[in-house]
Amino acid sequence: MIPPGKTLGILGGGQLGRMLAQAAQTLGYRVHVFEPAGPCPAGAVANHEVNANYEDTAALTAFARECAVVTYEFENIPSGPLAVVAPLVPLHPRAEVLHITQNRQREKAWLRAHGIPHARYAEALDGDIAPAVAEVGLPCVVKTADFGYDGKGQMKLADAADVERAAAIFRGRRCVVESWVEFACEVSVIVARSAGGEARAFPVAENIHTHHILDFSIVPARVDAAVARTAGQLALAIADQLGVVGLIAVEMFATTAGEVLVNELAPRPHNSGHWSIDGCETSQFEQHVRAVCGLPLGGVAVREPTVMVNILGDAWFAGDVRREPNWGVILAEPRARLHLYGKAEPRPGRKMGHFTVRAATVEAALARARELKAKL
Numbered sequence: 001m002i003p004p005g006k007t008l009g010i011l012g013g014g015q016l017g018r019m020l021a022q023a024a025q026t027l028g029y030r031v032h033v034f035e036p037a038g039p040c041p042a043g044a045v046a047n048h049e050v051n052a053n054y055e056d057t058a059a060l061t062a063f064a065r066e067c068a069v070v071t072y073e074f075e076n077i078p079s080g081p082l083a084v085v086a087p088l089v090p091l092h093p094r095a096e097v098l099h100i101t102q103n104r105q106r107e108k109a110w111l112r113a114h115g116i117p118h119a120r121y122a123e124a125l126d127g128d129i130a131p132a133v134a135e136v137g138l139p140c141v142v143k144t145a146d147f148g149y150d151g152k153g154q155m156k157l158a159d160a161a162d163v164e165r166a167a168a169i170f171r172g173r174r175c176v177v178e179s180w181v182e183f184a185c186e187v188s189v190i191v192a193r194s195a196g197g198e199a200r201a202f203p204v205a206e207n208i209h210t211h212h213i214l215d216f217s218i219v220p221a222r223v224d225a226a227v228a229r230t231a232g233q234l235a236l237a238i239a240d241q242l243g244v245v246g247l248i249a250v251e252m253f254a255t256t257a258g259e260v261l262v263n264e265l266a267p268r269p270h271n272s273g274h275w276s277i278d279g280c281e282t283s284q285f286e287q288h289v290r291a292v293c294g295l296p297l298g299g300v301a302v303r304e305p306t307v308m309v310n311i312l313g314d315a316w317f318a319g320d321v322r323r324e325p326n327w328g329v330i331l332a333e334p335r336a337r338l339h340l341y342g343k344a345e346p347r348p349g350r351k352m353g354h355f356t357v358r359a360a361t362v363e364a365a366l367a368r369a370r371e372l373k374a375k376l
């Protein structure tokens with residue numbers, strides 16, 4: 001066990017690192033943050049911030065030496081240089097988990113090899129997508145293997161003209177081509193697992209994306225008990241088979257046919273778990289700290305139906321006019337809580353903060369959340 005008072009190192013300095021740092025400090029830990037470009041949202045609340053590239057093994061080594069345990073809040077950390085950390089200090093989740101989940105080809109191959117249900121897909125190794133599209137069929141979606149997030153690096157293909165355009169756009173890039181899923185809804189489950197193999201799944205969240213970016217997370221998810229059970233079991237099985245220590249978030253499609261298909265994995269706190277700060281016995285961030293420090297895991301019961309709404313940089317813009325969102329709308333609501341990440345520059349699509357609304361039912365919470373969002 002790594003007791004409170006020791007230092008937790010976080011690679012990555014965004015909002016996930018910020019909320020993780022805050023949870024760690026609440027438990028009495030010190031927090032060091034490693035982020036290439038400072039100042040960053042996590043660094044603003046950490047005990048210490050290091051700004052250096054992830055390729056800088058000397059800086060990574062010095063950083064690791066000051067920490068009792070190191071974790072990450074960001075997937076796109078090159079695994080080569082990261083190898084200097086584990087011999088010095090525990091790195092959780094282990095580097096192999098990061099290596100698999102940071103690349104869609106490896107991630108999908110892992111799902112396939114482990115018999116985890118997922119959408120039909122084919123690899124386009126040399127950036128020639130046509131054979132992969134022929135194998136999977138239309139409609140489908142092309143996704144780059146590396147560096148995708150919030151729908152970046154993706155294109156939906158419906159007809160032959162799309163295929164031709166995509167062939168030019170993705171030429172020379174490693175991709176996966178995936179069958180388009182007619183989903184009833186999207187759900188996610190976040191699992192915390194400790195080194196001894198104890199694991200707990202947070203309740204299933206129902207996720208509504210707009211333009212490929214998470215817009216609303218709704219807990220409890222409005223799905224059949226059987227779908228919720230399957231989603232929880234799949235996420236626990238994945239955490240176990242990957243040997244995760246810390247958190248893993250599993251995004252899934254609940255199809256109109258009643259199946260649950262795994263879409264993607266993230267070995268870190270996840271946007272769809274932000275509701276847990278206000279709506280759950282233990283937040284995902286505290287749970288991650290508990291798991292990587294070897295503390296007992298916390299309870300995961302829903303305290304009250306909760307809806308989380310992302311606040312994007314778009315909220316600052318009314319047409320061409322830039323203005324501050326009307327925070328008073330959220331702050332005046334007794335059942336709502338506002339979380340801002342301290343980012344200076346609002347840009348369209350950039351995650352600036354979120355708010356939650358709690359109510360006796362998810363329907364009431366969702367209705368109120370939509371009203372508040374519209375008034376922001």
Ligand SMILES: Nc1ncnc2c1ncn2[C@@H]1O[C@H](COP(=O)(O)OP(=O)(O)O)[C@@H](O)[C@H]1O
Nearest residue numbers: 119141148149150151152178179180181209212
């Ligand atoms: N095969 C698919 N069928 C239907 N919708 C999809 C499919 N793949 C992705 N999407 C939509 O795009 C969103 C983002 O895709 P995802 O693979 O999760 O990438 P990322 O979150 O890294 O941008 C998904 O949450 C979903 O709404």
Ligand SMILES: [Mg+2]
Nearest residue numbers: 150251263264
């Ligand atoms: Mg996703």
